[in-house]
Amino acid sequence: MAYPDDLLSSGEHVVTHKHPHWKMLFFPVFWLLVVVVLGSYLAGLVGDLSWATIAWGVLAVVSLALVVGLTVVPLARWRTTHLVITTDRVIYREGVVKRTGLDIPLTRVHSVRFEQSFADRMLGCGTLIIESASDAPIPIDDVPSVEKVHTLLYREMNDNPEDDFQQRTVDGRA
Template sequence: MAYPDDLLSSGEHVVIHKHPHWKMLLLPVFWLLVVVAAATFLAGLVNEQSWATIAWIALAVVAVVLALWLTITPLLRWRTTHFIVTSERVMYREGVFNRTGLDIPLSRINSVRFQHSLLDRVLGCGTLIIESASDEPLEFDDIPQVEKVHTLLYREVNDNPDDDYRPRTLDERA
């Protein structure tokens, strides 16, 4: 899915667009299973009681609220988080109701590196670290295929024609 073209400047195109890795959804799915299992177990316990209907309604309300809070909210947060590399900048957007964004022009990027643990390597994700003109490096966690993103971003930074530090080619030297 491409990022909306109306947010890009003229001549700018999306090189890569990623959401955080699906491993972020493991805990919400676990909590959904726990909520459903606990609600089902408790509904079975109160089945023989005279006040079972009221208990079932209360259990259903509590289960729906917990499912929304522990499962749907993280799913929406995952879906609305974007890591985008364009031909001119790196963009990071996150948030459902309160959106935050970060743009880093490619010409301001000093270095790009990545790191991932053994589990991240098995799952195919990691942390991308971008050092720019800002004081501290920016870390983007749970980037899928982090090595590929690192390589593409490095290539975009070094192939940028506006970069003052780009080495001249043999044709330009002559």
């Protein structure tokens, strides 16, 4: 899903748009399977009881609550988390009910680095750490292809001749 063009400035273009790595979905899928298997087993156990209809109703309500809490909510959180690098800024948005966002102009980014554990390297993800002019380092976890994203961001920071010209003009060197 492309980042909405109406949220970009004029002349700004998306360089890359990422959702968190699929590893964030491992436990939600695991819990979905556990709830389905356990719910089916328990439904089979209460099938011979005289109050089976009530038990199935309670089991269905509890199972639905577990599926929503352990699977649907994390899936929605994953789907609504965006890391977008444009020609002008880094955009990070997350949240379903409470939406939070962070925009860092590329001219304010001082350095960018990444960290990967052994498991992250095996899965092809990692943590992107952005250091801006006045803030503490900002870690963005579970970025897929973090090395490529790091390289893209570094290139956008350093390959924008318009920003270099504007900076030289401000410094009085042009």
